[in-house]
Amino acid sequence: MPLEDLLINKPKKKLFLLGNEAAVRGAIEAGVSIAATYPGTPSSEIGDVLHYLAKDANIYFEFSVNEKVAMEVAATAAVSGLRSFTFMKHVGLNVASDSFMTTAYNGVNGGMVILTADDPSMFSSQNEQDNRHYGRLAKIPILEPSNPQEIKDMMVYGFELSEKFKTPVIIRTSTRISHMRGIVELNEIKASNNINENIHWKKGFFKKNPKQWVPVPGNAAEMHKNLALKFENIKKINTKLNKIYSAPKATKNKNSKFKLGIVSSGSSFNYAYDTINKYDLGIDILKLGFTYPFPEKEVLNFIKDLDGVFIVEEVDPIVEKEILSIIGKNQLKISVFGKLNNVFPMIYEFNPDILLNSFKKFYKIAKKENEKVNGGKNNINDIYDEFSKEEININEYNQNTKLENTQLNNLIESLPNRHPTLCPGCPHRTSYFAVKKSIEELEISEDNVIFASDIGCYTLGISPPYQTADYLLSMGSSIGNGGGFSKATNQTVMSFIGDSTFFHSGISPLINCIHNKNKFVLTILDNRTTAMTGGQSNPGLNVDGMGDPAPEISIEKIAISLGIKFVKTINPLNLKKTIETYKEAIKYDGISVIIAKSPCILIKGLKKRKPMEIDYNKCNKCLECLKFLACPAISMKNDEIIIDSLSCKGCTTCRQMCKEKAIKIKR
């Protein structure tokens, strides 16, 4: 499907959309004027699509320097009366959280939707935090879609809700929703108006009112009161987003003498729905789409006549605790089966097998209880007690079932793994090789060098043979950590950060490190793109989020202007020079900055370089190129080193490091 299809104004037309594409369509249907993000998986494709379509969709779109700025851009657009959209991965909201918290106090005029994409099971993240907590922290409503259609529809609903109550609205997705493809039926695109000939997006007007917009302590107290009042009103809203999926009458409670129900939301709902219907378990499901403020009345209505209720949610037991509190407040006698009593796993994402196992466990215990001698006496509490007795075995979570067949199992266990690696020709490989070489030549023991890493492709340096990632916290942490290690230890400290990550949150810590007289080697691996998330622009490039020309900000000039005396920009692919520069930098007494500047080989339109080949007359099979570079283009076949000329990108690192001069340019 060409992405332009997202612009067509044909209600009822069906497209097969990725969740992230559906989010863009939702923004277009809702008439969003301003959108801002910092790329992060699983929400990255929203930005990629907007980068491509924004102008045709009458949207101003930017890749902001970080999520906090994206939040601020969206907040100001919304207070100026425009509809604004910001989106980020779950940990991005940590970065944005300071401004995010206050957007609830300030409120909005135009609608503002914040999409946060959680990553249960951590496919591409450093943690699996549950961002539903953020809605509670800030008093901001949360909508939870379960599929691409709902993402699109909740975007539109979210803007209406936001404008009605003058509050930002959170849409919380997860990897399985953002990266799910499903059928999406389109609605009408709201006509954009007021578009100036020279500017492709609608402009708003900011009406001054410091009492509303400036939370100095005196105002903030009043604002918090207003927020609490607003919140009470939101609680009263009638919504169609919470819906009961009733089991057919014939099967209702057919398998149990107890009346059971399920409360679920997001991707978990899909697993619950499929499991209940595939096996005809006869249990009603209350699907929550509007999950905060928690719909107490609807939930109470659903559960009040039940004996037991299953809570199916990812990741933390949030709905479960809400329901326990409703049960407590109303002094009900309902057993709650969730994460807290080991019915469902406490961590990681769910899947249909996990749900099936949990329900099987429930019915097994129910059957056992039923078979007890005084069968007439037993109640659902006995089942609850049985579950609660079981010890939680966290080690069993998220493991594939072994096959019954030993031959197949042995084959599976004998397979080599396939971890992601630095691409052939990646300049980071050469930088890491040079760093290791310079440490070796200076005769410093590896144990005495701490590598503070950061978030980007270069974190792949964690693997052998590079092993250049010893500590990592978050975006930009390599610099603060580098400074900290240099005060806390006498070890040599080397920090690595990418260009986009440096702009994102590396500059303030660098200022800190200079002011506090730290000593370490900072490498800014400037590969001219935001590579890990798919190659988005950043302030170091001469192009902006919509593909227009933009001022290019020089990392070197930033470093020099901060007063750093050792600032060297090198082409890491010049190996000898790079090793020499590192040796100097390590010996330097103070902060030394090396900007290793060489474009990511995935950038389109780069000049092709000739591949390398082995000169078998000279190769003595020392295997150093194979072992120390771990380049995907170099491998062993029939006892000979070979270089795959299709994957080799001609970076020449192997050629430069070969002591026998046995690698040459392929003619």
Added chain:
Amino acid sequence: MINMIEDIFSKNPEFCKDSYTIYICGVGGQGIIKTSTIIGNGAINEEKNVVMSEVHGMSQRGGIVSTELKIGNYKSSLIEEFSSDMIIGFEPIEVVRNLNKANKDTKIIINTQPIIPSNISSQKNSYPDINEVIAILRENYNYVYPIDGSQLAKESGNILTLNMVLLGAATADETFPISKDNIIIAMQNNLKANFYDINAEAIEKGYEKVKSLQ
């Protein structure tokens, strides 16, 4: 009265009617996402409900890519263990790694051309012999279709048509729920027009290959 556990967890034929699940796996850059999207569009052309899941975080860096397609009444896009109707394997050992999705009647379409992991020299395990892998699969599964997809792609005029070869191979199995014609229409809507002929050729080559194996 509580029934036997086995009775409780018997499948509801009404819900499972017209269900077809396809697990597709391989390595980044092989065109797996595109292929899966085409199948999804083909299902829509036949007015079937379809959901699909993609895992591709590190695909451009030699990592594993997989998709799961579920046609039928499903809301969730993850296939239960041992229950794929079909596996389309773009890389032989990635099929083996995901055999927990297969049962003995799963249709296994497997490209026999390996992609050796780049850090193989530093790994304890070596890359297995492909003929042995295929023999073991044949011993344990009823419908294994090994295809030298990379060779057929080259014959179609471009190594990059590997995904269309395997897609064509899938349509040749009679259980595959979407007609070859609808797959070709979906392909036309999803790929560049100037490659239409060689892509159609590749689909045909994969189709013929599986027909010859049956």
